[in-house]
Amino acid sequence: MAQTGGEIAAKRPKPSDDGDGDGIGEDRLSALPDDVLVLILLRLDGVAAAARTSILSRRWRRVWALLPELRFDLVPDGHRIREIHDAPEAPELRSISITTEGAGPDSASAWLPVAARRLIGGLAYSNMVPGNDDEEEVVEEGEAGARSEVQLPCFEKDTVIVLDLGLLGLALPSAGVFARITKLYLSRVWFRGPCDLESRGVRNLSIHSESFLRIKLENLHLLRQLTIVAPKLPKLCMDFNFIDDDPTEPVANISAPQLVSLVWRDAYDSRYVHLGNLGRLRRLTSIFIVYGDQDNRDHNHQSMSLLQKFQILHSLNLTLIYRKVSTQSNPNQSNHFDCDNQLFKIRYFLFPA
Numbered sequence: 001m002a003q004t005g006g007e008i009a010a011k012r013p014k015p016s017d018d019g020d021g022d023g024i025g026e027d028r029l030s031a032l033p034d035d036v037l038v039l040i041l042l043r044l045d046g047v048a049a050a051a052r053t054s055i056l057s058r059r060w061r062r063v064w065a066l067l068p069e070l071r072f073d074l075v076p077d078g079h080r081i082r083e084i085h086d087a088p089e090a091p092e093l094r095s096i097s098i099t100t101e102g103a104g105p106d107s108a109s110a111w112l113p114v115a116a117r118r119l120i121g122g123l124a125y126s127n128m129v130p131g132n133d134d135e136e137e138v139v140e141e142g143e144a145g146a147r148s149e150v151q152l153p154c155f156e157k158d159t160v161i162v163l164d165l166g167l168l169g170l171a172l173p174s175a176g177v178f179a180r181i182t183k184l185y186l187s188r189v190w191f192r193g194p195c196d197l198e199s200r201g202v203r204n205l206s207i208h209s210e211s212f213l214r215i216k217l218e219n220l221h222l223l224r225q226l227t228i229v230a231p232k233l234p235k236l237c238m239d240f241n242f243i244d245d246d247p248t249e250p251v252a253n254i255s256a257p258q259l260v261s262l263v264w265r266d267a268y269d270s271r272y273v274h275l276g277n278l279g280r281l282r283r284l285t286s287i288f289i290v291y292g293d294q295d296n297r298d299h300n301h302q303s304m305s306l307l308q309k310f311q312i313l314h315s316l317n318l319t320l321i322y323r324k325v326s327t328q329s330n331p332n333q334s335n336h337f338d339c340d341n342q343l344f345k346i347r348y349f350l351f352p353a
Contacts, residue, residue, distance in 0.1 A: 078109070227252075242266045268305065
């Protein structure tokens, strides 16, 4: 029996409507389980993109809060991050990655305590300093920022901590243990702690750990005493912590008998830097300054002293620093260099007989 067009239209299923009043077609995606929707959102570009899916329907408004991995790029307000962490249905977090630009210490201090309670994986926080390539200006800003600090809570379940604070101050917790940390990366940090440290950066830093597998310390300005006791540590990187204008000699005592990879792009004076037994070391990275004043020659002599400490290496990486000569003559200075250093890396593979 023939059917009219009106009869056919009447028998078609009505468009699905989840209550928002503008549904078109059948929404099969929203019917998927939460864990499947979370996997979809994890493929989006950060938390902001995931949150925008809330406009799809009521079903999606709560799904993005269930993400086990959070990434915030150039967020302006740390208190907003805290609100997201505080969501009652929020699960434990595998990772948190946050980037800010020119943020003050209050921004990070707003969300770090909540993150410490939820995080069971890795924390990465980078505070970029906008439009400032002048090292002296950056250090001066760091001195000002160190007067008020980011309050670091104790991450009892976290396994990775990566902090690049843009020379903000950092206050360590007076109690608690970072028991599960395996990787630690600190860059451009001014430390303040429960003891009466001087206001100009790190004076004493002591790390004792049975669990650390990697430590990287970079641009910890005016670090003067470093102690590392890490029996299982295989990788250590030291970048430009001891190279500054402080006239006092830095002292380092490092005990890491399982170390196999050492990056030492830093000052090295065997009278003050004690590396302990490194009989398992296989890979070494160091720097040489190709030409310059007496200070540069002294640094190269120190680098040679470090190389001579090891008789057998599998690979040696040398970073050669060439300072670019300015094309403009300076009548008051015969050898004028600008800050545009040229870096060249040379890798040697050494296979002992």
